[in-house]
Amino acid sequence: MKDSNTKISYAIIRRLPRYRRYLNELRKKGVSKVSSNELSDLIGYTASQIRQDLNTFGGFGQQGYGYSVDHLYKEINKILGLDREYKTVVVGIGNLGQAITNYTYYYKIGFNIVGLFDINPKVVGLSFNGVTVRDFSELEEYVRKEKIDIGIICVNRENAQEVADALVSGGVEGIWNFAPVDLEIPDSVVIENVHLSESLHTLTFLIHNKDQEQ
Amino acid sequence: MKDSNTKISYAIIRRLPRYRRYLNELRKKGVSKVSSNELSDLIGYTASQIRQDLNTFGGFGQQGYGYSVDHLYKEINKILGLDREYKTVVVGIGNLGQAITNYTYYYKIGFNIVGLFDINPKVVGLSFNGVTVRDFSELEEYVRKEKIDIGIICVNRENAQEVADALVSGGVEGIWNFAPVDLEIPDSVVIENVHLSESLHTLTFLIHNKDQEQ
Numbered sequence: 001m002k003d004s005n006t007k008i009s010y011a012i013i014r015r016l017p018r019y020r021r022y023l024n025e026l027r028k029k030g031v032s033k034v035s036s037n038e039l040s041d042l043i044g045y046t047a048s049q050i051r052q053d054l055n056t057f058g059g060f061g062q063q064g065y066g067y068s069v070d071h072l073y074k075e076i077n078k079i080l081g082l083d084r085e086y087k088t089v090v091v092g093i094g095n096l097g098q099a100i101t102n103y104t105y106y107y108k109i110g111f112n113i114v115g116l117f118d119i120n121p122k123v124v125g126l127s128f129n130g131v132t133v134r135d136f137s138e139l140e141e142y143v144r145k146e147k148i149d150i151g152i153i154c155v156n157r158e159n160a161q162e163v164a165d166a167l168v169s170g171g172v173e174g175i176w177n178f179a180p181v182d183l184e185i186p187d188s189v190v191i192e193n194v195h196l197s198e199s200l201h202t203l204t205f206l207i208h209n210k211d212q213e214q
Numbered sequence: 215m216k217d218s219n220t221k222i223s224y225a226i227i228r229r230l231p232r233y234r235r236y237l238n239e240l241r242k243k244g245v246s247k248v249s250s251n252e253l254s255d256l257i258g259y260t261a262s263q264i265r266q267d268l269n270t271f272g273g274f275g276q277q278g279y280g281y282s283v284d285h286l287y288k289e290i291n292k293i294l295g296l297d298r299e300y301k302t303v304v305v306g307i308g309n310l311g312q313a314i315t316n317y318t319y320y321y322k323i324g325f326n327i328v329g330l331f332d333i334n335p336k337v338v339g340l341s342f343n344g345v346t347v348r349d350f351s352e353l354e355e356y357v358r359k360e361k362i363d364i365g366i367i368c369v370n371r372e373n374a375q376e377v378a379d380a381l382v383s384g385g386v387e388g389i390w391n392f393a394p395v396d397l398e399i400p401d402s403v404v405i406e407n408v409h410l411s412e413s414l415h416t417l418t419f420l421i422h423n424k425d426q427e428q
Contacts, residue, residue, distance in 0.1 A: 013419050017412035021394070044396075080415045081422025095313035102309055103410065107394075111414070150417070174421045176414060180235070180321075182258075190424055192417035196317065196408065198231035200325070200390060201294045203364065203406035205227050207388045208295025210404055 012053050016076055018043060019053070023073040035066035082110055087148050089115035091163045092155035093123050093133050096178060100154055105129045111150070115142055119159070139163070143170025150174050157181040226267050230290055232257060233267070237287040249280035296324055301362050303329035305377045306369035307337050307347050310392060314366055319343045325364070329356055333373070353377070357384025364388050371395040 022042050026034060036054075040047040054067070057079055077083050088111050090101050097116075104111050118124055119136040126133050134142065143151065143166070151167035153160055153175060160179030167175055167189075174190045177183055180197050236256050240248060250268075254261040268281070271293055291297050302325050304315050311330070318325050332338055333350040340347050348356065357365065357380070365381035367374055367389060374393030381389055381403075388404045391397055394411050 013416055014412070016419065017409070017415035020415065021409075021411065079419065079422070081418035081425075082415065086418065086421075095309050095316055099309035099313050100410075104414075108411070108414065149421070173424070174417050176417050188424075190417065190420035192413055192420065194408070194410065194413050195231070196314075197235065197322070198228070199406055199408050200318075200322065201231035201234065201296065202227055203388050203390050203404065204295035204300065205230065205293065206404035206406065207300075207363070208293075210387070210402075 012056055015045065015053055016080055019050075020073065020076045020080065020082075023069055023076065026069045027073055031069055033066050034069050034072075038066070084110065086111050086150050087146060088113045088150045088152060089117060089139070089143065089148050089167075090152045090154060091117045091136065091139060091167070092153065092159075093118045093126070093128065094154065097152075097154035098128060100152055100178070101128055101131075104152075114146060115139075115148065117142075119155075136163075136166075140166040140170040143167060143172055148172055150176060152176045152178070153183075154178050226270055229259065229267055230294055233264075234287065234290045234294065234296075237283055237290065240283045241287055245283055247280045248283050248286075252280070298324065300325050300364050301360060302327045302364045302366060303331060303353070303357065303362050303381075304366045304368060305331045305350065305353060305381070306367065306373075307332045307340070307342065308368065311366075311368035312342060314368055314392070315342055315345075318366075328360060329353075329362065331356075333369075350377075350380075354380040354384040357381060357386055362386055364390060366390045366392070367397075368392050 019039070022039070036047040036050045039050050043050070054072070057075065088104065090097050090113060093101070093116050101113055101116065104113055113129070113131060116128060116131050116133045117136050117139050118133050124133050124135045142148070148170065149172060151172045153163050155163055157179045160177065160181050161183055164175060164177070164183045164185055168185055172189060174192070175183070175185065177191055177193045178196070180195055182193070183191060185191055236253070250261040250264045253264050257264070268286070271289065302318065304311050304327060307315070307330050315327055315330065318327055327343070327345060330342060330345050330347040331350050331353050332347050338347050338349045356362070362384065363386060365386045367377050369377055371393050374391065374395050375397055378389060378391070378397045378399055382399055386403060388406070389397070389399065391405055391407045392410070394409055396407070397405060399405055
Protein backbone atom coordinates (compact mmCIF):
# COMPACT_ATOMS: atom_id res chain seq x y z
CA MET A 1 0.00 0.00 0.00
CA LYS A 2 3.02 2.26 -0.15
CA ASP A 3 2.55 2.95 -3.84
CA SER A 4 0.48 6.07 -4.32
CA ASN A 5 -1.18 4.39 -7.32
CA THR A 6 -2.80 1.94 -4.96
CA LYS A 7 -3.79 4.59 -2.44
CA ILE A 8 -7.35 3.78 -1.53
CA SER A 9 -9.86 6.58 -1.60
CA TYR A 10 -11.95 7.37 1.43
CA ALA A 11 -15.08 6.75 -0.62
CA ILE A 12 -14.08 3.14 -1.27
CA ILE A 13 -13.23 2.59 2.38
CA ARG A 14 -16.74 3.75 3.17
CA ARG A 15 -18.22 1.20 0.76
CA LEU A 16 -16.14 -1.81 1.77
CA PRO A 17 -17.90 -2.49 5.09
CA ARG A 18 -21.14 -2.52 3.18
CA TYR A 19 -19.81 -5.07 0.69
CA ARG A 20 -18.66 -7.09 3.66
CA ARG A 21 -22.07 -7.01 5.31
CA TYR A 22 -23.85 -8.28 2.19
CA LEU A 23 -21.21 -10.92 1.47
CA ASN A 24 -21.57 -12.17 5.03
CA GLU A 25 -25.32 -12.50 4.52
CA LEU A 26 -24.70 -14.48 1.31
CA ARG A 27 -22.25 -16.73 3.16
CA LYS A 28 -24.81 -17.43 5.86
CA LYS A 29 -27.31 -18.38 3.15
CA GLY A 30 -24.76 -20.80 1.68
CA VAL A 31 -24.27 -18.85 -1.56
CA SER A 32 -20.79 -19.56 -2.94
CA LYS A 33 -20.58 -17.44 -6.10
CA VAL A 34 -21.85 -13.99 -6.95
CA SER A 35 -21.55 -11.75 -10.01
CA SER A 36 -21.09 -8.00 -9.95
CA ASN A 37 -24.63 -7.71 -11.37
CA GLU A 38 -26.06 -9.76 -8.52
CA LEU A 39 -24.08 -7.70 -6.01
CA SER A 40 -25.45 -4.60 -7.69
CA ASP A 41 -29.04 -5.76 -7.20
CA LEU A 42 -28.33 -6.45 -3.54
CA ILE A 43 -26.27 -3.43 -2.59
CA GLY A 44 -27.60 -0.82 -4.95
CA TYR A 45 -24.28 0.35 -6.40
CA THR A 46 -23.87 -0.09 -10.17
CA ALA A 47 -22.15 -3.29 -11.35
CA SER A 48 -19.48 -1.13 -12.96
CA GLN A 49 -18.85 0.67 -9.67
CA ILE A 50 -18.57 -2.66 -7.89
CA ARG A 51 -16.08 -4.09 -10.40
CA GLN A 52 -14.05 -0.90 -10.21
CA ASP A 53 -14.03 -0.94 -6.41
CA LEU A 54 -13.01 -4.57 -6.15
CA ASN A 55 -10.37 -4.18 -8.86
CA THR A 56 -8.69 -1.58 -6.67
CA PHE A 57 -7.69 -4.40 -4.42
CA GLY A 58 -6.29 -6.61 -7.11
CA GLY A 59 -9.45 -8.00 -8.68
CA PHE A 60 -10.84 -11.06 -7.01
CA GLY A 61 -13.30 -11.85 -9.82
CA GLN A 62 -12.88 -14.21 -12.73
CA GLN A 63 -14.37 -13.44 -16.09
CA GLY A 64 -17.58 -15.42 -16.64
CA TYR A 65 -17.49 -16.84 -13.14
CA GLY A 66 -17.98 -13.95 -10.81
CA TYR A 67 -16.66 -13.67 -7.30
CA SER A 68 -16.19 -16.41 -4.75
CA VAL A 69 -18.29 -15.14 -1.85
CA ASP A 70 -16.13 -16.70 0.82
CA HIS A 71 -12.83 -15.62 -0.73
CA LEU A 72 -14.02 -12.07 -1.33
CA TYR A 73 -15.41 -11.85 2.19
CA LYS A 74 -12.10 -12.96 3.67
CA GLU A 75 -10.07 -10.65 1.45
CA ILE A 76 -12.24 -7.68 2.44
CA ASN A 77 -11.78 -8.68 6.08
CA LYS A 78 -8.04 -8.55 5.55
CA ILE A 79 -8.22 -5.17 3.86
CA LEU A 80 -10.40 -3.83 6.65
CA GLY A 81 -7.99 -5.13 9.26
CA LEU A 82 -10.56 -7.55 10.62
CA ASP A 83 -8.26 -10.57 10.56
CA ARG A 84 -6.81 -9.66 13.96
CA GLU A 85 -7.98 -8.88 17.49
CA TYR A 86 -8.29 -5.41 19.00
CA LYS A 87 -8.01 -4.70 22.70
CA THR A 88 -10.54 -2.02 23.40
CA VAL A 89 -11.62 0.30 26.21
CA VAL A 90 -14.82 2.29 26.50
CA VAL A 91 -14.72 5.64 28.31
CA GLY A 92 -17.99 7.08 29.56
CA ILE A 93 -20.40 4.39 30.72
CA GLY A 94 -23.71 6.25 30.46
CA ASN A 95 -26.52 4.92 28.29
CA LEU A 96 -24.54 5.38 25.10
CA GLY A 97 -21.39 3.79 26.53
CA GLN A 98 -23.42 0.85 27.80
CA ALA A 99 -25.15 0.50 24.45
CA ILE A 100 -21.83 0.51 22.58
CA THR A 101 -20.32 -1.92 25.09
CA ASN A 102 -23.22 -4.35 24.71
CA TYR A 103 -23.25 -3.96 20.95
CA THR A 104 -19.56 -4.70 20.66
CA TYR A 105 -19.72 -7.53 23.20
CA TYR A 106 -22.57 -9.37 21.52
CA TYR A 107 -22.09 -8.66 17.85
CA LYS A 108 -18.48 -7.86 17.08
CA ILE A 109 -15.92 -10.59 16.68
CA GLY A 110 -12.35 -9.44 17.20
CA PHE A 111 -13.08 -6.51 19.50
CA ASN A 112 -12.32 -7.40 23.09
CA ILE A 113 -13.60 -4.79 25.48
CA VAL A 114 -11.18 -5.28 28.34
CA GLY A 115 -11.62 -1.98 30.17
CA LEU A 116 -14.48 0.37 31.06
CA PHE A 117 -13.87 3.83 32.52
CA ASP A 118 -15.98 6.59 33.98
CA ILE A 119 -15.52 9.65 36.17
CA ASN A 120 -18.83 9.26 38.03
CA PRO A 121 -18.34 7.56 41.44
CA LYS A 122 -21.84 6.05 41.13
CA VAL A 123 -20.77 4.19 37.99
CA VAL A 124 -17.18 3.28 38.97
CA GLY A 125 -17.22 -0.24 40.44
CA LEU A 126 -20.30 -1.43 38.53
CA SER A 127 -19.84 -4.39 36.17
CA PHE A 128 -21.02 -4.86 32.61
CA ASN A 129 -20.56 -8.18 30.82
CA GLY A 130 -18.05 -9.16 33.49
CA VAL A 131 -15.93 -6.01 33.20
CA THR A 132 -15.76 -3.64 36.18
CA VAL A 133 -15.82 0.12 35.57
CA ARG A 134 -12.58 1.82 36.69
CA ASP A 135 -11.97 5.43 37.59
CA PHE A 136 -10.98 7.71 34.72
CA SER A 137 -7.75 8.66 36.53
CA GLU A 138 -6.43 5.13 35.86
CA LEU A 139 -7.08 5.29 32.11
CA GLU A 140 -3.72 6.38 30.70
CA GLU A 141 -1.69 3.93 32.78
CA TYR A 142 -4.11 1.10 31.99
CA VAL A 143 -3.95 1.77 28.25
CA ARG A 144 -0.15 1.73 28.36
CA LYS A 145 0.17 -1.38 30.52
CA GLU A 146 -2.48 -3.42 28.72
CA LYS A 147 -1.38 -2.27 25.25
CA ILE A 148 -4.88 -1.13 24.30
CA ASP A 149 -5.47 -0.75 20.55
CA ILE A 150 -8.75 1.18 20.41
CA GLY A 151 -10.37 3.70 22.73
CA ILE A 152 -14.09 4.38 22.38
CA ILE A 153 -15.14 7.83 23.61
CA CYS A 154 -18.72 8.06 24.88
CA VAL A 155 -18.37 11.08 27.18
CA ASN A 156 -19.89 14.53 26.58
CA ARG A 157 -18.22 17.11 24.37
CA GLU A 158 -16.71 19.06 27.30
CA ASN A 159 -14.65 16.08 28.49
CA ALA A 160 -13.88 14.41 25.18
CA GLN A 161 -10.53 16.10 24.47
CA GLU A 162 -9.19 15.18 27.93
CA VAL A 163 -10.18 11.56 27.33
CA ALA A 164 -8.57 11.62 23.89
CA ASP A 165 -5.35 13.03 25.37
CA ALA A 166 -5.19 10.21 27.92
CA LEU A 167 -5.84 7.58 25.25
CA VAL A 168 -3.16 9.06 22.98
CA SER A 169 -0.62 9.35 25.82
CA GLY A 170 -1.33 5.75 26.75
CA GLY A 171 -0.60 4.71 23.18
CA VAL A 172 -3.82 3.66 21.43
CA GLU A 173 -3.73 3.13 17.68
CA GLY A 174 -7.22 4.42 17.01
CA ILE A 175 -10.15 6.28 18.54
CA TRP A 176 -13.86 5.73 17.88
CA ASN A 177 -15.42 9.01 18.92
CA PHE A 178 -19.11 9.55 19.71
CA ALA A 179 -18.69 13.00 21.30
CA PRO A 180 -19.97 15.82 19.05
CA VAL A 181 -16.64 17.57 18.73
CA ASP A 182 -13.60 17.41 16.44
CA LEU A 183 -10.77 16.12 18.59
CA GLU A 184 -7.15 17.19 18.23
CA ILE A 185 -4.97 14.13 17.98
CA PRO A 186 -1.56 13.49 16.44
CA ASP A 187 -1.28 12.01 12.94
CA SER A 188 0.06 8.79 14.43
CA VAL A 189 -3.39 7.99 15.84
CA VAL A 190 -6.40 7.44 13.58
CA ILE A 191 -9.89 8.58 14.43
CA GLU A 192 -13.38 7.76 13.25
CA ASN A 193 -16.16 10.06 14.37
CA VAL A 194 -19.81 9.15 14.72
CA HIS A 195 -21.46 12.57 14.68
CA LEU A 196 -25.08 11.76 15.49
CA SER A 197 -26.11 15.37 15.13
CA GLU A 198 -24.86 15.56 11.55
CA SER A 199 -26.72 12.37 10.71
CA LEU A 200 -29.96 13.72 12.22
CA HIS A 201 -29.58 16.98 10.30
CA THR A 202 -29.05 15.06 7.08
CA LEU A 203 -32.40 13.41 7.77
CA THR A 204 -34.18 16.74 8.28
CA PHE A 205 -32.58 18.08 5.12
CA LEU A 206 -33.97 15.14 3.17
CA ILE A 207 -37.42 15.63 4.71
CA HIS A 208 -37.33 19.36 4.01
CA ASN A 209 -36.17 18.87 0.43
CA LYS A 210 -38.83 16.23 -0.18
CA ASP A 211 -41.54 18.59 1.08
CA GLN A 212 -40.36 21.30 -1.30
CA GLU A 213 -40.50 18.95 -4.26
CA GLN A 214 -44.11 17.97 -3.63
CA MET B 215 -35.10 23.50 -5.47
CA LYS B 216 -37.15 22.10 -8.31
CA ASP B 217 -34.59 23.22 -10.88
CA SER B 218 -32.19 20.38 -11.55
CA ASN B 219 -29.36 22.92 -11.79
CA THR B 220 -29.78 23.62 -8.11
CA LYS B 221 -30.08 19.94 -7.17
CA ILE B 222 -27.89 19.56 -4.16
CA SER B 223 -25.39 16.75 -4.10
CA TYR B 224 -25.31 14.29 -1.25
CA ALA B 225 -21.71 15.29 -0.52
CA ILE B 226 -22.73 18.87 0.19
CA ILE B 227 -25.61 17.75 2.38
CA ARG B 228 -23.06 15.80 4.37
CA ARG B 229 -20.90 18.88 4.84
CA LEU B 230 -23.65 21.34 5.77
CA PRO B 231 -24.27 20.06 9.32
CA ARG B 232 -20.56 20.47 9.89
CA TYR B 233 -20.61 24.08 8.68
CA ARG B 234 -23.58 24.61 10.95
CA ARG B 235 -21.78 23.19 13.98
CA TYR B 236 -18.76 25.47 13.56
CA LEU B 237 -20.90 28.52 12.80
CA ASN B 238 -22.87 27.84 15.97
CA GLU B 239 -19.63 27.77 17.96
CA LEU B 240 -18.60 31.10 16.42
CA ARG B 241 -22.01 32.57 17.31
CA LYS B 242 -21.62 31.45 20.90
CA LYS B 243 -18.22 33.16 21.00
CA GLY B 244 -19.80 36.38 19.73
CA VAL B 245 -18.02 36.30 16.35
CA SER B 246 -20.12 38.15 13.77
CA LYS B 247 -18.11 37.87 10.54
CA VAL B 248 -16.05 35.06 9.05
CA SER B 249 -14.15 34.66 5.80
CA SER B 250 -13.92 31.47 3.77
CA ASN B 251 -10.23 31.29 4.72
CA GLU B 252 -11.06 31.46 8.42
CA LEU B 253 -13.76 28.82 7.96
CA SER B 254 -11.20 26.71 6.14
CA ASP B 255 -8.79 26.90 9.10
CA LEU B 256 -11.58 25.86 11.45
CA ILE B 257 -13.30 23.14 9.45
CA GLY B 258 -10.44 21.78 7.41
CA TYR B 259 -12.06 22.02 3.97
CA THR B 260 -10.31 24.26 1.45
CA ALA B 261 -11.52 27.87 1.19
CA SER B 262 -12.37 27.23 -2.44
CA GLN B 263 -14.48 24.21 -1.47
CA ILE B 264 -16.27 26.29 1.13
CA ARG B 265 -17.04 29.11 -1.28
CA GLN B 266 -18.27 26.62 -3.84
CA ASP B 267 -20.49 24.85 -1.30
CA LEU B 268 -22.03 28.03 0.02
CA ASN B 269 -22.51 29.43 -3.47
CA THR B 270 -24.69 26.43 -4.23
CA PHE B 271 -27.29 27.94 -1.97
CA GLY B 272 -27.21 31.38 -3.50
CA GLY B 273 -23.97 32.80 -2.10
CA PHE B 274 -24.31 34.40 1.28
CA GLY B 275 -20.89 36.03 1.21
CA GLN B 276 -19.91 39.54 0.19
CA GLN B 277 -16.65 40.25 -1.57
CA GLY B 278 -14.11 41.68 0.87
CA TYR B 279 -16.44 41.22 3.80
CA GLY B 280 -16.89 37.52 4.27
CA TYR B 281 -19.93 35.85 5.69
CA SER B 282 -22.22 37.07 8.41
CA VAL B 283 -22.01 34.23 10.93
CA ASP B 284 -25.55 34.66 12.22
CA HIS B 285 -27.11 35.01 8.77
CA LEU B 286 -25.22 32.05 7.37
CA TYR B 287 -26.12 29.93 10.41
CA LYS B 288 -29.80 30.74 10.02
CA GLU B 289 -29.76 30.14 6.27
CA ILE B 290 -28.13 26.75 6.76
CA ASN B 291 -30.75 25.96 9.38
CA LYS B 292 -33.44 26.72 6.82
CA ILE B 293 -31.74 24.58 4.18
CA LEU B 294 -31.39 21.73 6.67
CA GLY B 295 -35.04 22.00 7.62
CA LEU B 296 -34.14 23.01 11.18
CA ASP B 297 -36.45 26.03 11.25
CA ARG B 298 -39.43 23.90 12.23
CA GLU B 299 -40.41 21.34 14.87
CA TYR B 300 -40.46 17.58 14.40
CA LYS B 301 -42.71 15.25 16.36
CA THR B 302 -40.66 12.17 17.01
CA VAL B 303 -41.06 8.66 18.39
CA VAL B 304 -38.31 6.27 19.48
CA VAL B 305 -38.89 2.53 19.03
CA GLY B 306 -36.77 0.13 21.07
CA ILE B 307 -35.95 1.54 24.51
CA GLY B 308 -32.85 -0.50 25.37
CA ASN B 309 -29.57 1.22 26.19
CA LEU B 310 -29.23 2.66 22.70
CA GLY B 311 -32.84 3.87 22.58
CA GLN B 312 -32.44 5.47 26.00
CA ALA B 313 -29.17 7.09 24.93
CA ILE B 314 -30.74 8.51 21.77
CA THR B 315 -33.80 9.67 23.72
CA ASN B 316 -31.65 11.48 26.29
CA TYR B 317 -29.39 12.92 23.62
CA THR B 318 -32.31 14.30 21.66
CA TYR B 319 -34.10 15.51 24.79
CA TYR B 320 -31.16 17.42 26.20
CA TYR B 321 -29.29 18.62 23.15
CA LYS B 322 -31.59 18.91 20.18
CA ILE B 323 -33.87 21.89 19.74
CA GLY B 324 -36.83 21.24 17.48
CA PHE B 325 -37.09 17.49 18.02
CA ASN B 326 -39.93 16.69 20.39
CA ILE B 327 -39.87 13.08 21.47
CA VAL B 328 -43.54 12.55 22.19
CA GLY B 329 -43.69 8.74 22.11
CA LEU B 330 -41.54 5.82 23.23
CA PHE B 331 -42.30 2.25 22.20
CA ASP B 332 -41.00 -1.20 23.09
CA ILE B 333 -42.14 -4.78 22.84
CA ASN B 334 -40.64 -5.87 26.17
CA PRO B 335 -43.27 -5.94 28.97
CA LYS B 336 -40.56 -5.06 31.49
CA VAL B 337 -39.91 -1.79 29.67
CA VAL B 338 -43.48 -0.87 28.67
CA GLY B 339 -44.87 1.46 31.34
CA LEU B 340 -41.51 2.90 32.41
CA SER B 341 -41.00 6.63 32.00
CA PHE B 342 -38.05 8.55 30.53
CA ASN B 343 -37.93 12.35 30.65
CA GLY B 344 -41.64 12.33 31.43
CA VAL B 345 -42.66 10.10 28.52
CA THR B 346 -44.14 6.67 29.28
CA VAL B 347 -43.12 3.69 27.11
CA ARG B 348 -46.06 2.24 25.19
CA ASP B 349 -46.48 -1.22 23.71
CA PHE B 350 -45.25 -1.66 20.14
CA SER B 351 -48.73 -2.82 19.06
CA GLU B 352 -49.97 0.77 19.53
CA LEU B 353 -47.25 2.30 17.32
CA GLU B 354 -48.96 2.57 13.94
CA GLU B 355 -52.18 4.05 15.32
CA TYR B 356 -50.25 6.47 17.52
CA VAL B 357 -48.10 7.70 14.62
CA ARG B 358 -51.22 8.30 12.52
CA LYS B 359 -53.23 10.03 15.25
CA GLU B 360 -50.39 12.21 16.55
CA LYS B 361 -49.07 13.05 13.07
CA ILE B 362 -45.55 11.93 13.92
CA ASP B 363 -42.86 13.27 11.58
CA ILE B 364 -39.85 11.12 12.46
CA GLY B 365 -39.48 7.58 13.75
CA ILE B 366 -36.19 6.54 15.34
CA ILE B 367 -35.49 2.80 15.11
CA CYS B 368 -33.32 1.40 17.92
CA VAL B 369 -34.44 -2.24 17.80
CA ASN B 370 -32.31 -5.18 16.64
CA ARG B 371 -31.97 -6.11 13.00
CA GLU B 372 -34.54 -8.90 13.15
CA ASN B 373 -37.36 -6.56 14.16
CA ALA B 374 -36.33 -3.41 12.31
CA GLN B 375 -38.32 -4.01 9.11
CA GLU B 376 -41.54 -4.62 11.07
CA VAL B 377 -41.00 -1.37 12.96
CA ALA B 378 -40.28 0.49 9.71
CA ASP B 379 -43.49 -0.91 8.17
CA ALA B 380 -45.55 0.34 11.12
CA LEU B 381 -43.92 3.77 10.97
CA VAL B 382 -44.51 4.03 7.21
CA SER B 383 -48.12 2.84 7.48
CA GLY B 384 -48.67 5.39 10.24
CA GLY B 385 -47.39 8.12 7.93
CA VAL B 386 -43.97 9.32 9.13
CA GLU B 387 -41.97 11.58 6.84
CA GLY B 388 -38.57 10.19 7.80
CA ILE B 389 -36.81 7.36 9.61
CA TRP B 390 -33.54 7.55 11.57
CA ASN B 391 -32.37 3.94 11.61
CA PHE B 392 -29.78 2.50 13.99
CA ALA B 393 -30.47 -1.17 13.18
CA PRO B 394 -27.68 -2.75 11.08
CA VAL B 395 -29.88 -3.57 8.12
CA ASP B 396 -31.01 -1.83 4.92
CA LEU B 397 -34.73 -1.27 5.31
CA GLU B 398 -37.24 -1.41 2.48
CA ILE B 399 -39.33 1.71 2.52
CA PRO B 400 -41.30 3.56 -0.17
CA ASP B 401 -39.74 6.54 -1.95
CA SER B 402 -42.18 8.84 -0.20
CA VAL B 403 -40.38 8.29 3.10
CA VAL B 404 -36.76 9.35 3.60
CA ILE B 405 -34.27 7.38 5.64
CA GLU B 406 -30.92 8.08 7.26
CA ASN B 407 -28.97 5.09 8.51
CA VAL B 408 -26.40 5.09 11.29
CA HIS B 409 -24.49 1.89 10.59
CA LEU B 410 -22.20 1.61 13.60
CA SER B 411 -20.56 -1.50 12.24
CA GLU B 412 -19.47 0.23 9.05
CA SER B 413 -18.03 3.07 11.07
CA LEU B 414 -16.09 0.67 13.29
CA HIS B 415 -14.73 -1.18 10.27
CA THR B 416 -13.61 2.09 8.72
CA LEU B 417 -11.61 2.66 11.89
CA THR B 418 -9.93 -0.75 11.69
CA PHE B 419 -9.15 -0.14 8.03
CA LEU B 420 -7.42 3.11 8.94
CA ILE B 421 -5.46 1.38 11.72
CA HIS B 422 -4.49 -1.49 9.42
CA ASN B 423 -3.45 0.85 6.61
CA LYS B 424 -1.40 2.97 8.99
CA ASP B 425 0.41 -0.10 10.29
CA GLN B 426 1.29 -1.11 6.73
CA GLU B 427 2.74 2.30 5.98
CA GLN B 428 5.08 2.21 8.92
